Amino acid sequence: MKFLEMIVPMVLAISLSYIVGKYDYFPTMSRSVxxxxxxxxxxxxxxxSVFCLNNTDCKPPPPIFTIHxxxxxxxxxxxGNCSGDNFNISVMTSDLVARLNDSWPSLKRSKENLDFWKYEYNKHGKCSNDLFSQTKYFEHAWHLWNKYxxxxxxxxxxxxxxxPHNYSTLEKAIRSFINGCKPLLRCKRNATNQYLLEVRICFDKKANKPENCKGNTDCKQTLDVWYMLQPIDTRVN
Known part of the structure; x- marks a missing residue:
């Protein structure tokens, strides 16, 4: 009996070691996740300007497309909502903050720019923290905006x-600068018109090379799309 009491644990230990080594079913704590x-x-x-259409919680809109x-x-x-370190204002340099104030402003009166960046990073940005640190994430977004x-x-x-413009005219203009890849345009409507709200450009896993966006536009392609940079007069028709 004593012999069996000694040999059985040894056999189990050897077997478990073989299984772990062969199949790697049991990840160790040292492995990066x-x-x-x-x-x-x-x-x-x-x-x-389109975001602010019929939106009372809006700052005066700048006449450019800005980062969402x-x-x-x-x-x-x-x-969204991945694990990892949350937004940390202390790592944001004054130069980066200045560039984001212009390119990535909060459009709502009730939300400061810093609040918007914090929200976007905590919801989306930190999901790519294996590729980008917080500052690199915002710097890369700014570089994409500056280029596109x-x-x-x-x-x-x-x-x-x-x-107003034909939907295909707007889409082709974006395609011509992203190697013919498909962007995704989104619209916002009022009682009389549809307006270009968003331009989405898709990139590879390193966020460098444009590629085709998945999904379909919510714009009605048979109707004109108003491309607006100035505040919208809702009487336009």
Whole structure:
């Protein structure tokens, strides 16, 4: 009996060691755990004037497209509320803050710019913390905006703001600057018109190379789309 009491634990230990080594079913505490799996990024710009249409909680809208977010995504959609360190204002440099104040402002009177960045980072940004630190995340979003400003892309295609356009004209203008990849345009409507609210450009897993966006537009492609940079007069029809 004493022999069996000694040999059985030894056999079990050897067997368990073999299983762990062969199949790796039991991860160790030292193994790094990656962020929530994501396959691509969605870079979202929005028209402040359209965002502020029929919105009483709005600051005077700047006449440009501004950043809404940079969202890690997978086939299930946008990833949010991941584990990891939350937004930390102390790591934001004064230069970065100045650039974000211009490119990524909060459009709501009730929310400061800092509150908006904190919300976006805690909900989306930290889901890519295996790729970007907090400062690198915001710096990269700014660089994408600086390269792919929607208002500049339209201007470079001689598309004038504060006027209606065919949906395909707007989409093709964006495509021409992202290697023919499909962007995703989103609209906002009132009783008489639909307005271009967002331009979404999708990028690969490193947020560098444009790729086709998934999903379909909510704009009615048979109707004109108003591309607006100035505050909207709801009497326009």
């Amino acid at each position: 990656s962020a929530t799996p994501y396959d691509y990024f969605v870079f979202v710009q929005e028209s402040p 977010g940079l969202w890690p995504s997978n086939k299930s959609g946008y990833i 400003k929607a208002h500049d892309l339209f201007s470079n295609h001689s598309i004038l703001p504060d006027s």
